[in-house]
Structures are given as C-alpha cells and as structure tokens.
Amino acid sequence: MTASPARRPTLYGTLASAAIVALAAAILLAMGRPPICTCGTVDLWHPALDAGNSQHIADWYTPSHVIHGFLFYxxxxxxxxxxxxPARLTLAVAIEAGWELLENSPAVIDRYRTATMALGYTGDSVLNSVADIGWMAAGFVLAARLPVAITVALAIGFELLTLVLIRDNLTLNIVMLIAPIDAIRTWQGAL
Structure with missing residues (x-):
C-alpha cells in the first residue's frame, strides 16, 4: 500500500529527518563521542549541573533546544x-544536526570550557545529541500548532526559568560563546 499524495510530504519528511538523525549519530560515534553517559546509566531527566549534564535524554539545556525549534519554525x-x-521541519532537523556535530567538535568544546560557565564540559553523548534534535523537532511542531503569543510566552518562560534556576539559558549561552562578558561569568559561577 502506498501513501496517499496528501500524506507523501509527511512520510518523505519523516524518512529524510530520520536518515539525517541516523547520519548525525553515526558521525558523532565516529568522532569518538560516547553512545550514552560514561557513568553507564540513562536518565530521562538529569537535574544536576555536573559531569552527567548533556549526557542523558533531558537536562536543564533541553528548553534551549525546544526554543531552537520555535525559532526554526x-x-x-x-x-x-x-x-x-514537512520540508521545513526536515531542514530544521538538518540544521540542528549540524549544530550538534559542530557543538561536539574539539574547538567548540574548548570554547565552552573557556568562555562559558561549562568549565568541565566534555561534549554530549550521542544519546543526548539525538534527544536534542528530537526536542528541537518537538519545539518546531509545537510552534506550528500553537498561537504565536503562546509560543513566545513559552520561550520567554523557558528562558526565565533556566536563568533563575541555573543562571544560564539560550540567550546567555550565545552571548558567552560569541563575546564573553566577565561580569556574567562571575555571576554564573556564584551558583
């Protein structure tokens, strides 16, 4: 049975997105990224800002990936x-996968360590990178379905929540990667 013409873009987009994610995972493995946390466990939610951060399915940086989806939408x-x-979502998946590859390159990992509050950052596990792409896709789909005002309110809420709870968010992450500010680094380090 073949997909109806109306469903083909969704089917093709889903298959293309899955292929992009699989390729990104294979490249990350080839780059030497661990498949899962080297601690040997897989957490659905990892609440601590420690060596297990960016190693599990979700953590305090998950909201930033959802916001990526809002922005890509x-x-x-x-x-x-x-x-x-579906074609726009596939492009967003490709961009997010590209970011995950770049983010886990030695140059960007070193930049995170020197310029941001992520002093002990060693990069993401493959599981976390794949999950981050999935969180971005979830944000994209949410933005496509929700009224603009609610999407904007969610983005602001996510930014404020993580700002208050971990002294970091997507905005500060970008600022500190591009043009680090000592006062921000000091404030973040006081956590």
Whole structure:
C-alpha cells in the first residue's frame, strides 16, 4: 500500500529527518563521542549541573533546544512559506544536526570550557545529541500548532526559568560563546 499524495510530504519528511538523525549519530560515534553517559546509566531527566549534564535524554539545556525549534519554525514560516511544513521541519532537523556535530567538535568544546560557565564540559553523548534534535523537532511542531503569543510566552518562560534556576539559558549561552562578558561569568559561577 502506498501513501496517499496528501500524506507523501509527511512520510518523505519523516524518512529524510530520520536518515539525517541516523547520519548525525553515526558521525558523532565516529568522532569518538560516547553512545550514552560514561557513568553507564540513562536518565530521562538529569537535574544536576555536573559531569552527567548533556549526557542523558533531558537536562536543564533541553528548553534551549525546544526554543531552537520555535525559532526554526518562525524563520521557515517567514522565509520559506512556499515550502510544505514537512520540508521545513526536515531542514530544521538538518540544521540542528549540524549544530550538534559542530557543538561536539574539539574547538567548540574548548570554547565552552573557556568562555562559558561549562568549565568541565566534555561534549554530549550521542544519546543526548539525538534527544536534542528530537526536542528541537518537538519545539518546531509545537510552534506550528500553537498561537504565536503562546509560543513566545513559552520561550520567554523557558528562558526565565533556566536563568533563575541555573543562571544560564539560550540567550546567555550565545552571548558567552560569541563575546564573553566577565561580569556574567562571575555571576554564573556564584551558583
């Protein structure tokens, strides 16, 4: 049985996205990234800001990946309106997968260690990177279904929540990677 013409873009987008995620996972493994946390466990939620951070399915940086999805949806909606939604989502998956590969390169890992509050950061496990791509896709789908005001409110809420609880968020992460500010680093280190 073949997919109806109306369902083909979704089927093709899903298959293409799955292939992109599988390729990213294979590349991460080839780069020497551990498949799961070297602690030997897999947590659905890892609440501590310790060596297990960025090693499990979700942690305090998960909201930033959901926000990536919100932003990719907004950009696709603004710039690629003629593309069907599944094609825009597939492009977002490819961009997020590319980020996960770049983020786990030695140069970016070293940058995180020297410029941000992630002093002991050693990179992500493959499981965490794949989950991060999934969280981005979830954010994209949420943004496609929710009213703009609710999506914006969620993004602001996520940013404020992580700012208050861990003194970090997507905005500070970008600032500290691009142009580190000593006062921010000192404030974050006081946690």
């Amino acid at each position: 907004a950009l696709g909606h603004a710039l690629l309106r003629r593309w069907q939604l």
